[in-house]
Amino acid sequence: MTNWASIGEKTKQELLVARAFLVGVAEPPAPALAGFVAEHGPRRAVDLILRDKAPPEVGAEVEARRAHVSGEQLLSASEAAGARLVVPEDPEWPHEAFACLSGARTVELPGMAEPIALWVRGKAGLGDAAERAVAVVGARAASGYGEHVAAEFGHGLSTAGFTVVSGAAYGIDGAAHRGALAAGGLTVAFLACGVDVDYPAGHGRLLRAIADQGVVVSEYPPGTPPRKHRFLVRNRLIASAGRATVVVEAGARSGAANTANTADALGRPVLAVPGPVTSKNSVGCHGMVRSGQAVLVTRTQDVVEALTPLGAQSSVELPAQHRRTDELHPHARRLHDALVGMDCASPDELARDSGLPLGKVRALLPELELAGFVARSERGWSATE
């Protein structure tokens, strides 16, 4: 790949124009085109396409738009829309985030091509934002419970130093972004339309807030409207950009389940938040845990542990309350139980109730008295706590 630092402004501009053309000329994902660009480099790829010298499978991907797309126009329109194009030659490009989409894996997962370039709107650097990223996704028609939990995870992951990646949809996505914003953290929204399109309509303000503090990202040139299949295509970017994908509420068949399947296929851990079994919003999450696709998580710390497997053991130890009687030998505890149940009793009565030998009862009572568990009075022995 061309080294960004060592090349002149003119070359940079040529690369941007070429990639703007390439990312706009085919409907993503365009695996043949992606492979063709990887083979010939962007400038030669454009040249071959325009001279109709590309192989037929590439031709099929670019035929419909070849005559209608201009890299220069897309770049100037995007500048007007407050967006910039980030390309793989740019040091800002998060190679690690998308590497799992390209290369050998593409063969196993058709349609998983790495993006050719990304349109970005926002103040943060795409590379910084993607470095320690966790995807938090879920149902649009979420419950109040789901939104609360998504906001908690968004906030908690931000506080723990992770970028929260999501899709800016209503419900879980929006709550996760808001949680991250509230914590002052980085958050990335991958859109299924242009980065200047307010979709969903009610999330215009949220998208501006994300751009102010993080980045809004898309494969689709500014102005592109959303289409149903674009949400599924976009989901692969969320799944690959997150080091893990947390699913908070998902129906049996849902976009979130699609993102989870993609993350799983890409080898990224899928983590699912449980909920009431009476809620259809949690059916997908419970199904993923039952099938072994997802690990159950209940809090930010569980997610952090899934990303740092050495710490995974500790989550198994549940916070347990400690009782003072825990320190007692089982026999002493049994005697103490009898005393608690009997109020005042003689050693003989205590032996029969507890089933402990009388000698043992006689030996244990003073020990328990010394430790402050029992007291002796004229009426007999009784428990003090």
Add this chain to the structure above:
Amino acid sequence: MTNWASIGEKTKQELLVARAFLVGVAEPPAPALAGFVAEHGPRRAVDLILRDKAPPEVGAEVEARRAHVSGEQLLSASEAAGARLVVPEDPEWPHEAFACLSGARTVELPGMAEPIALWVRGKAGLGDAAERAVAVVGARAASGYGEHVAAEFGHGLSTAGFTVVSGAAYGIDGAAHRGALAAGGLTVAFLACGVDVDYPAGHGRLLRAIADQGVVVSEYPPGTPPRKHRFLVRNRLIASAGRATVVVEAGARSGAANTANTADALGRPVLAVPGPVTSKNSVGCHGMVRSGQAVLVTRTQDVVEALTPLGAQSSVELPAQHRRTDELHPHARRLHDALVGMDCASPDELARDSGLPLGKVRALLPELELAGFVARSERGWSATE
């Protein structure tokens, strides 16, 4: 073991008296005594104990009560209390249910001794009740959600032909019993006190209803008050009588978690119902799933599948809604998406929007029209569904 059918009434009575003495003379579990009885038979074991010829470890278990217990008295008192003694020699004894508590396993799990006999109050046969039994346990201070789910599982398991085993406590236990009763099913309550003791006080009516339709069972002779450690000792009977243990709501450290640990140690499957991550009542259940101790279950069918492993695969397939567009080839679906988004469009516009070659668009449109997905008008093509 003596064959019940081939022995006379006198011998039966002697065996009952001997076991009544043995189950009352030591505080359960009494592993030394259980081993001693298994070795010598109940009548000889009683004789040796009364002549002070038992080994010291047995002596320690029986010393406190030896002089105060009479098998005859216990039997006549239990008859007055509406209870009967069921002994291992009786064909009603559920050997399979408790076998895991005895023998080699006792060595690995100290204190796991098989019961020497059981006091039973109720119309159902103990053997019948234990044959296809599932334990449903959980928090006393359950939430409304937890009680609802426990009643659903109790009802569902009953309807599926399972006996519901539990501990008759407030909260989850009570709801599980009630669900089974409402379905007209068998249910078994194992108590940590005598079968004639109304504990908890508010469950007197429930216990009578269980005895009317199923059985109330205890190792403790009628009249025995509950003691704290007896609940833990009793839990081993629930865990071993259930072919699986379903935990519905459990705190991090709880009686239900203890039953689950015991079931796990006995090699019985533990199944945990998830709940809101915001509820402390579900912390134990989520922890069991995370640690791998329990399998997550959301409905009766999941429990049935856990007990019939061959059917386990099917639960992974989630009920998914089917959409008519699912049948379409990805290209046709992409074209259909474009049409849905664009209202009325020409093949040219559709090619550019979808990124499909114009020739492909022209070929697909009539196909989609024939299948009823799109329609042609003077203004252009549009989607019909």
